[in-house]
Amino acid sequence: MTVALQAKKRDNLLKSVTKEIRKAGDVPAILYGNEVEPQTISVNNIELVKTVREEGRNAIISLQVDNDHLDVMLHDYQTEPLKGELIHADFYAVNMSEEMDVNVPISVEGEAKGVKEGGVLQQPLYELQVRAKPRDIPEQITVNVTDLEIGDSILASDLKDGKKYEVLEDETATIVSVLVPDEQPSAEEAAGETEDAEPEVINEKSDS
Known part of the structure; x- marks a missing residue:
């Protein structure tokens, strides 16, 4: 348009x-x-x-x-x-008849299964460089992450089929991924650390 x-x-x-x-x-x-x-x-x-x-x-x-x-x-x-x-x-x-290279914003859609299970969604890329004729340049590129589980990723190579534009990013470039959440110490481990610590002496008398 x-x-x-x-x-x-x-x-x-x-x-x-x-x-x-x-x-x-x-x-x-x-x-x-x-x-x-x-x-x-x-x-x-x-x-x-x-x-x-x-x-x-x-x-x-x-x-x-x-x-x-x-x-x-x-x-x-x-x-x-x-x-x-x-x-x-x-x-x-x-x-209008010649292809050109432009950066197109990425729009992430949906809630990943892995996020519901406690994973963390990471988006390294917010724009993709594409090559297309002016009228075929998309306003944005939508990436649906609904089916991503913990450890899954969507790469630039996953977006290349059936489009009117060519993605110029490295095929191995990660667009979004669901990472394993940072490990937190368990309640038992936290209790063990407390027991092993030297108790604090309150109002200890001086030898002087």
Whole structure:
């Protein structure tokens, strides 16, 4: 699905002008990529954030610049460290017929059998790098862990069949696993340690 986003050309790059752009609610940005000369633009802050939240980081955006409509993706962005506000964005014009490499978030679904039995679910990877044509890039990759028992894992190789994208991670990379819980001393062991300890002397009299 392609979503539309309006952009304005930005010719004056003075810091004072850029500051006014942000004050007006827009985000300074740069556009480059497939058959596009790099150009500076600005987009509405609220509309960009809404697009990314609703459609995902890898959404195909129909960016309107004057009378041109370009298929782009949000390639990168910068935020203000303290306030977390969006202060700059990079848009990459894509060729819809060519494959590209992107990172896709992983969504874990279900409650593992092993967790119900006391195991601990571990997720080493939160994103997977995949290769696909722009329209075939998934918003997220769902991994169902319901059948995992203690000691079981799901590897990158388990996700490769029947998809419109190629997973580029090492096939042996672990996405999720259920680990044996840390061993805790039993009640008998704890009692034994207490009995073996030297008793504390209360109000012991001094030899002096």
